[in-house]
């Protein structure tokens with residue numbers, strides 16, 4: 001897909017692999033909508049893009065640890081645009097970001113589930129009218145190979161909390177949502193895929209976790225860019241990729257009943273009674 005003139009929103013594009021992808025797409029002529037919490041990091045990226053001779057991106061500031069923040073982000077994008085060619089749900093926190101202990105979102109949900117999964121779930125539904133208006137259009141969910149099955153008796157992990165499990169649960173939830181949404185969007189021209197970009201890229205999340213990086217944002221960025229614009233994945237939907245290769249996710253992702261339970265719970269938590 002030629003990205004010139006396409007409108008692309010990437011959550012969490014003020015840092016890490018999202019920042020890299022935003023810069024690459026701006027260079028390809030896309031109209032970039034960047035998002036994060038920090039205005040100075042957004043300004044640094046904007047300056048870099050403009051210095052390179054590309055149009056300034058539009059910055060949307062929102063804290064995805066609050067569903068009100070997600071709604072405000074969606075409302076701002078809906079107010080400014082009539083179409084969206086690509087939505088990349090990339091913002092996330094790691095298993096040790098700000099410490100490995102259990103924390104709640106503003107809405108009282110387990111924080112990693114809220115930021116890494118539920119925010120992208122709500123944002124995708126709120127922005128579907130714009131994506132449908134731009135069809136063929138794409139949603140890319142940046143998940144991970146780290147996946148842990150959801151215990152539906154304790155989704156918020158109130159017992160035996162572990163940051164790695166919480167992170168991996170949120171990442172599997174993204175993949176389950178991807179498969180579920182792809183079914184729902186069949187025939188609409190909107191495709192949705194998920195991926196593990198690369199392992200331990202050199203990003204804030206990885207460094208905060210005390211992990212020595214073993215790959216680059218360029219490597220993970222290439223895999224994300226391929227799902228955004230690759231002609232070879234045009235029309236493909238509901239798939240999980242490990243880097244550039246299609247892969248199997250955790251078996252729970254293919255459990256229809258589990259996906260239905262997650263969908264019902266997510267609609268309720270996100271305040272979307274029916275979609």
Ligand SMILES: NC(=O)c1ccc[n+]([C@@H]2O[C@H](COP(=O)([O-])OP(=O)(O)OC[C@H]3O[C@@H](n4cnc5c(N)ncnc54)[C@H](OP(=O)(O)O)[C@@H]3O)[C@@H](O)[C@H]2O)c1
Pocket residue numbers: 011012013014015016017018035036037038041062063064065089090091092093115142143144145196197198199200201202203204205206
């Ligand atoms: N790094 C890896 O090796 C790796 C491997 C597999 C998957 N992934 C996935 O790749 C994605 C990007 O990760 P990264 O490694 O690039 O991380 P990163 O450098 O830590 O960047 C994370 C981004 O998410 C944003 N963010 C975090 N919490 C937020 C919140 N509450 N509200 C709004 N924005 C928030 C950050 O915004 P601020 O600038 O405001 O902090 C930042 O832009 C994540 O979904 C991650 O799970 C990464």
